[in-house]
Amino acid sequence: MKLWKLLDKEYLVDTPWLKVAKETCELPNGKVIDDFYTLWQPDWVLILARTAEGKWVMTHQYRHGSGTIALEFPAGIINNAESPEQAAIRELQEETGFAAASPSVSYLGEFSVNPDRHRGKFHVVFIDGVSRNGDTHFDDNEDIETSTISDEDLHKKITDGSFNHPLQIAGYYRWVLSQK
Structure with a gap:
């Protein structure tokens, strides 16, 4: 070929x-x-952040493309000269106020956004042991609410379609498979 x-x-x-x-x-x-x-589009990072209690840090924010309030993992653009891990730590703090004193950060890899026509990619980073420890710092176009949910509740939301971002689900399942 x-x-x-x-x-x-x-x-x-x-x-x-x-x-x-x-x-x-x-x-x-x-x-x-x-x-x-x-x-x-610029490369971005998907942040799979888990609290010490084993709950996932999630966001709710308006997404104009779908016209809905979407449940998502935190995510954000990777700045120039910034590694995906550095971007994940920064974006997690900015969007949710969560961080870890001595974070356990694991890079899980990259995905093509859409290999047919899209040249962008996203990176998946897992950060374990986070807690809310600061203020958020939203961009001008962001209005974000943060919550935490259990693995069981996340699976229910995937099943019932209330968590339906396919790229984020793929990133989450990359983490699930890495645990086996």
Whole structure:
């Protein structure tokens, strides 16, 4: 199997938070696709934070794409020159006020957001033994409520669809599989 050859790229949207490109690609069989669209967003980190009591730190926030208040694990953009682990510790504190005095931080890997058309990826970081120990520091567009839930309640919410972010569920199950 061979890779496609990129012949041309034109950015239709080019911002720090989103890029949309119209690409011309040549397939291995010689066929040319004149309008293959790709997306790019900055890499981000999914934070699986667990308290000393074994409860997961979760957030509720409005998501304009779905028009809903979504239940999610904390997450955020990885800044330049920042490792996923550093971003996870920072974002957890900023969004939830949770941190750990001497955090047990495990990098669980990265996922492609959507390998068909999306060039971004997200990283999964597990932080164990956190507690609420400070103030939140929201970005201007954030309004976040934080709660903690048990593994059993999280599984119920996945089953009934009230926790339905597929990328976050994939990250959580990466952690579940790492425990076996």
